[in-house]
Every structure is written in C-alpha cells, then in structure tokens.
Amino acid sequence: MSASTSGGKDPFIANLNKIYAGYTGGFLGFVVLLGILEQLGVPDRIIGYFFVFLTIGVYAYIGIISRTAQVAEYYVAGRRVPAVYNGMATGSDWMSAASFIGMAGSLYALGYGGLAFILGWTGGYMLVAILLAPYLRKFGQYTVPDFLGARFGGNFARSIGVIVLVTASFVYVVAQIVGVGIITQRFLDVSFGVAVFAGLGGILVCSMLGGMRAVTWTQVAQYIILIIAYLIPAILMSVKVTGVPVPQLMYGFALERIEGLEAAFRAAGQSPPPGVTGFHSAPFVGPNGQFSMSAAVNFFALVFCLMVGTAALPHILMRYFTTPSVREARNSVAWSLFFIFLLYFTAPAYAAFGKLEIYQNFINQPIASLPEWVKNWQIMSPYGVPWINIVDANNDGILQWSEFRIHPDVVVLATPEIAGMPYVIAGMVAAGGLAAALSTADGLLLALANALSHDVYYKMINPNAPTKQRLIIARVLLIGVALFAAWTAGNAGADILFLVAWAFSIAAAGLFAALVMGVWYKRTTNTAACLGMLVGYVATFGYLMWSEFGGLSFLQVFGTKEAILRAAQAAAALPQASAELKASAAAIVANAATLQDGAMAWFGKALTGLGMSTDHVVLRGRIVARLWGINNISGGIFGVPLAFLTIYVVSQFTKAPSQAMQDFVESIRIPKGGVRLADARAAVKE
C-alpha cells in the first residue's frame, strides 16, 4: 500500500484476508511470548510497556504507510473498502472507551438497568440500515453536512449540520481522550496530564497523514485487538467458574449465584455499596426491589435516545460513504452490527463473572487478607476517589457488602487480576481498551476536522481552493482540534464524562429527523428542515444545560411548590453548591408558606397520574431537574419527536421543493444511475 495506488487492482485490497490473518496470528503469538516472559520473571511493568508501545507502534505503522495526497482517499478511503472490513472498522469506530471499559462496569453496577446501553447501542443499526446508510452512500459525497447542504438548499442547512456535529462529536472525543489517559496512567505509571498527551500522539499518528484511508485500516487492526482482548478474559473466567469456555451461554449460572448471594447479604442486614443495585437481574426496580415506574420509563427513554443517536452520529454515518456500492453499504451495516454484537453480548457475561468473583471471594473476608492487586488499584482516579475504595465503615476489619467500592470504569481492567489471571491478560485487556478509545477518537477527530475543512473552509469560505491546499488545511485543523480536545480532557478530567451520553441525545434531536425526512419525505422543504434541526437541537441542548446546571431554577418554572421546596432543601444542604445557590435555596425554604407552583407547573405535572412527576435528583454534586421524572441523559426523547413534528408541519405551509429537487431525491432512492443534483454547485470536485 503506497501513496500512489488509485483505482483498479490494489494489491493491498486484493490481499486483505491474508494480511489481517497474519496480523491476528502475530498478535496472538505476541501475547503468548509475553506470557512466557512473565513466567520467566519479567516484571509486570515491562509487560505493560510492551503492550502499550507495540500496539501503538503497529497503528502508527499502518497510519504512515497509508498516507495519501488524494482528496477522495483522504475523505472516503477511495470508496474501495469491502463490506466486511468496513463492518470491522465501523465496529471499532463505534466501540469506544465507554463500550470497552465502561459498559461491563455499568452492568456490574446497574444490573438489568445497564442493559439499556446494550439494547440502545445495537438496535440503532437497524435504523441506520433501513433509513439512511444506503441513501447516503448513493448520494456519495464526503460528509453528512454535504447531504444536508445539497438537499436543503445550501450553506444555511449545512452550517446547522456542522454545529450539531461539532457539539456532539467534541464532547465525545474528549471522553475518549480521558479514557486513553486512564489506561496509560495505570499501565505506564505516569500522571494523568502526561498520559493524555501521550495518548494524543497515538491518535494523531494514525489519522493525520492518511485521513479516512489510514483510519479505516488502523481501525480494522484495532478491532481485531479489542475483540480478542475482550473475549479471552471472559472465556477464562467462564472456564474457571463453570468449566465451559462459552461465557455467553454459561453466565446464567453466575446470575443465579449472584441472586443467591445478594439475598444472603440482605438477610444478614447488609446493603449494597452506593450506586450498585442490590437486585442484579431484576428489571425496573427501585432501591427496595419493588417495581418503579420511573426506572421503567427511564430505561425505555434511554434505549430510544441511544438508538436514534446511533443513527445520527456523523462519525458512524460517514463510514458508509467508504463502501464501493449501495449494495455493499447495506451489507456493511449488517457486518458492523455483527462485529459489535460479538462484544456486546459478552459484556453482561463479563459483568456477571466479575461480580460473582468479588461477591464470592472477597465480601465478608478480613480486609487484612485482601490480595495484592487491590493495592494496585487503590490509586487515585480523576473522580477524586480511589478506583477501588475499601471503606471499613464499621471498623470491624471485615469487608462488608457496602464497603467494597469499585468504580465502574475499572471493572473490566481490574477483573483479570481479581480473577487471579496472569498479568499478561491484564496487559492485553489494557491494550484492547486503548485500541477501543484510540479508534473512536480517530473517527471522531476525522469527522470534526472534515466538517471544518471540507464543509466550512472548502464549501463556504474558499470553494476554489486547490487540492493540495485543502489537504493541508484538513491536517492543520485535525491537529488543532486534537490539541484542543486533549487540553480540555487534561483540565476537566472525568467531570465531563457524563457528557458522552448527551452526545447521543444532541445528535438524535439535531440531525436524525432532517436526514430521514430528507430521504423519505419528498415534500420536506428547506425551511422546514432547517427549522426542525434548530428546534430539535435548541430544545434538547437547552433542556440538558438548564436541567443540569440550573436544576432549581428549572423546577421554579416547571415544578409544583412541593417539588420546588424539596429541591431547595436539598440545595441548601448540598456541600458542593455555590454560595448564591445556597442563599436562594435558603430564601425559598424560609418563605415556604408563600411558595407558589411554577408558571408551567401544569405542564410538569401533566403525567403525574402515570407515576411520572417532575422532580430532582442529586447527581455529580448538583441538583439536576427531571421533567416528568426522565433523567437528562435521555433528553433526546423530547427533542426527536419535536424535530419530526416541526419538519412535517412546516413542510405543509411552505412552497413545495422544486422538480429538480424531487428528481434529486428520486435519484438517491434508486441504486442504479447517477445522482441528479438540484444545484450543480453542490457537487464536489476531486
């Protein structure tokens, strides 16, 4: 693979299977070799270094040999990526630090409630396949805003698309860099700030020279490492607990034993640690194990937002621009989901085996006899508490259920050690987590930088820019965005991780309706689409910001007087609350007798009869308001229907799209033939 290959027979494409099979074998051999070295007494730290540096070295190598000077190669990998490989690339593009490191941890903590992530992050691909991917592929330019611009009359629609894309992708990429920091910090023994910038080097070297082409082939390599690194420890745990190496089939028995242990702990008068459910496999329950309407509503709302968000995230949609044909694009979505499925249907097994190990071997044991690995993880996390926090609350020297506090983000990374596996497995898992975080960060950075270089610079500012200049601008912007993201990650640390979930709601509310209606409803007008995107984006983003950072003032508008009073009491007692918030909360409490319902309280209590009342929760040291009891992580549940409604209604009252535009829509619906652009200026030149 060299910079000069273009079109026709590419020896690299022709030999893909051979190359990646060799690569997989090489990686497995490398793991075995390190395992032998470990047995020979090489220290753990050196093993960790080997894993981190060698894998990053391989990605860098692929990144460098895939360098390119052609625009189509840089933006869409020359549209020569076969369906299966695009599926793998999409899989690792998709599975981020949150999936690899975080998901089994969430399942560990939330039990059934955590399955919302499993469902939401897979089901969305059905929407991608049937509603969007084939049509965007037929349209066939470079970015998602390209489609919005061509379909909805130019730069105004394009700019709204860019704004939504940048908002959603930026918070997402910052979280990936935090993920890279967490892993490098632990396995290279450096400070979090240094770790973040070390990770950044790994990210940039993959994407800078070769754009989409380099990112595609690195992502395939990263997928192979991350899936091996995830499956092997799960298989080993399954063998250890049940004797059968099929964790996905066998963890039912672990679930049964967890339920038994939970019941035994409860019978002994113990309670679970904060944030962990005491009823692992029970759906929709509150802390007392009883059915909770709020838990059920939030479960489904989250599933919905994650699914629709999946189908609207530009770094995923743009992967389907790289397949050779519409037909391949459709197949590719199926392959993507298959490769993602391999990890996602293992995650609940991972969580169950890990939980069983901890419950069985450590709870109700003397704290003094805890094994060595616990100390390795008692280092400080960026959240301000140690990753594994042993709190002997009653000073009896025995580890009770509520006294073993493990942060969800390290469940996957620490499980190999918890289960007593050799250190080489822990190192491999770290390499897998790194691959997941790096691959997603690459895809996101590319989506961000491409939106700025292609959509803003080339399409809006300087349409006559020569190829060479476009590619230079693209690379400069890529580095700029990456540095800014790393700087944000280093400063804000883990405090912003919760924003990742927002990215889904923001993308869902801002882009999904306009993209779907643009293809499926010919009468969608430019005004309607632009308004729809704005309404969805502003309503969702506004709701998220207001409910998160101004929970009390939100309730003063939408809450009943009882809800306002409760929130004010909580705010006054909150240690992290600012002086102004405390003062205004205290004033409300002091004047409780004259307190009135908020101006929109009738709206906030519209669904009270269904068990959904507007209230607050104390989260992340803030009073967070919940309209109708829905957590703001699922804020898109309001914005998505609003965007569809706006687009439909406004389309009825505005002038129907021109015949040329209808012909354009017709031409992207049919795989055969060319695309008939309504405005020739929307075409991109190579």
Place this chain on the structure above:
Amino acid sequence: MPLAEETQGAAAAPPAVVDQATAKAYWKRTSSLMWTVLLIWFLSGFVIHIFAPSLNAIHILGFPLGFYFAAQGSLIVFVVGLYWFARRQNQIDEEFRVQEDA
C-alpha cells in the same frame, strides 16, 4: 461508479434511469420492507421488554428470561434481521432492475 463529483453543471445531470411507474412501484416495495423491519425493531427493541418482570420468572440455563432477552435475545434478532434485510432489499433491486452496474 457514477459519483456525484463527476457531475458538473446542471446540463450534465444524468437522465433518470427508470421510468416513473417503475420508480414508484420500486419505492412502494422498498417502503413496505422498511416498515416491516421498523416493526421488528420496535417489537424486539421495546415491546418485548415491557414484559421483562413477568418473563423473569422463567429460568433457562440459569438465565431469567426477561434479562436474557435484553442481554442477548433482542440483539440476535437485530443482527439476523439486518442480514435478512440486506438480502431482501437486494432481491427487490434486482427484480426492478435498478441494481448498480457491476
């Protein structure tokens, strides 16, 4: 590969490749496949999980059934459903002769 970037100027826009009637019939079939898959998505993504508390009473291989559907069952439906969709849609393309030229 007929890509948009080859189009320069409105006059060069390629003519429609199929007649109005075929296009309409094709889109009708495509739409009905879309709605079918959307229904499968809705049933396995949402509806089935409403019954999770009652399904959990049934245990198979240790799995409470409600938990199993959310952890694996629905996912299997999604994956198989997508391969089926891709095959079905390709058949429809060929039936109306609107598939891409090889």
